[in-house]
Amino acid sequence: MIDEKGILFILSGPSGVGKGTVRKELFNRANDLAYSISMTTREKRSGEAEGVDYFYKTNEEFERMIEAGQLLEYARFVNNYYGTPRKYVEDTLAEGKDVFLEIEVQGAMQVKNNFPEGVFIFLFPPSLEELKNRIVDRGTESQDLVLKRLKEAQNEIDMMDAYDYVVVNDDVNYAVTKIQSIIQSEHCRRDRIASQYKQLLKEE
Numbered sequence: 001m002i003d004e005k006g007i008l009f010i011l012s013g014p015s016g017v018g019k020g021t022v023r024k025e026l027f028n029r030a031n032d033l034a035y036s037i038s039m040t041t042r043e044k045r046s047g048e049a050e051g052v053d054y055f056y057k058t059n060e061e062f063e064r065m066i067e068a069g070q071l072l073e074y075a076r077f078v079n080n081y082y083g084t085p086r087k088y089v090e091d092t093l094a095e096g097k098d099v100f101l102e103i104e105v106q107g108a109m110q111v112k113n114n115f116p117e118g119v120f121i122f123l124f125p126p127s128l129e130e131l132k133n134r135i136v137d138r139g140t141e142s143q144d145l146v147l148k149r150l151k152e153a154q155n156e157i158d159m160m161d162a163y164d165y166v167v168v169n170d171d172v173n174y175a176v177t178k179i180q181s182i183i184q185s186e187h188c189r190r191d192r193i194a195s196q197y198k199q200l201l202k203e204e
C-alpha cells in the first residue's frame with residue numbers, strides 16, 4: 001500500500017442529535033478505529049470519567065494548550081472550551097490507524113481547513129421537534145441551556161453542505177451501520193487511488 005497513514009473521520013452535527021450515542025455504539029462493535037478523547041472545561045457529568053469521556057481542564061490549562069499549539073482544533077460551545085489533542089491524532093494516523101473525532105460544527109470546520117483529506121460526516125436529526133425532545137429527555141441541561149443548544153443547532157444545520165456524508169439518526173443501529181459502510185467505502189476509495197498511483201509508477 002502506498003498510503004499507509006490512517007484515515008481521519010469526523011462525526012459532527014447539532015447537540016442532542018445523538019453523536020455520543022452513535023459513537024459509543026460504533027465503538028461497541030468490534031473495529032480498529034481509535035477514538036480521540038477531547039479536552040473540555042465543562043463540568044464532569046455524573047457517570048463520566050476523566051480520560052474516558054473527556055480530559056477535564058480548567059480555563060487556564062485549556063488556554064495554555066491553545067497557546068502552545070497543542071490542539072488540532074478547538075471551539076467555545078455554550079460557555080465552555082472543547083478541543084482535540086493534536087499529538088494523539090497525528091501520531092495515531094502516522095501509525096496507520098484510523099482516528100475518529102466526535103466534535104461540534106465550528107471545530108469540524110477548522111479540521112476541514114487543516115486536514116482537507118479527512119472524511120466529514122454530518123449526523124442529522126429526523127426533525128427539529130425530535131432534536132428538542134432528545135435534548136430535553138436527556139435531562140442534562142437547564143431550560144435556558146436547552147434553548148441555547150437549539151438556537152445553535154439551527155446555525156449548525158446551515159453548515160451541512162460542507163460535509164462529505166449526511167447520516168440521518170432515526171435509529172441508532174441503522175445510523176451506525178451507515179457509518180461503518182462509509183468507513184469501508186473510504187478504504188476502498190483509498191485503495192483505488194493507491195492502485196492508480198502504483199500503475200503510474202510502473203509506467204514511468
Ligand SMILES: Nc1nc2c(ncn2[C@@H]2O[C@H](COP(=O)(O)OP(=O)(O)O)[C@@H](O)[C@H]2O)c(=O)[nH]1
Pocket residue numbers: 013014015016019020038039042073074075077082083084102103104105106107108
Ligand atoms: N470542537 C470540538 N467540539 C467537541 C469536542 N469534543 C466534544 N465536542 C462537542 O461539544 C458539544 C458539547 O459536548 P457535551 O458538553 O459533551 O454535550 P453533548 O455532546 O451534547 O452531550 C458536542 O457537540 C460535542 O460533540 C472537541 O474536541 N472539539
Ligand SMILES: Nc1ncnc2c1ncn2[C@@H]1O[C@H](COP(=O)(O)OP(=O)(O)O)[C@@H](O)[C@H]1O
Pocket residue numbers: 013014015016017018019020021022134135137138169170171172
Ligand atoms: N436514534 C435515536 N433515537 C432516539 N433517541 C436517541 C437516538 N440517538 C440518541 N438518542 C437520545 O438523544 C439524546 C441525545 O443524544 P446524545 O448522544 O447525548 O447527543 P449529542 O452527543 O449529539 O449531543 C440522548 O438521550 C440519547 O439517548
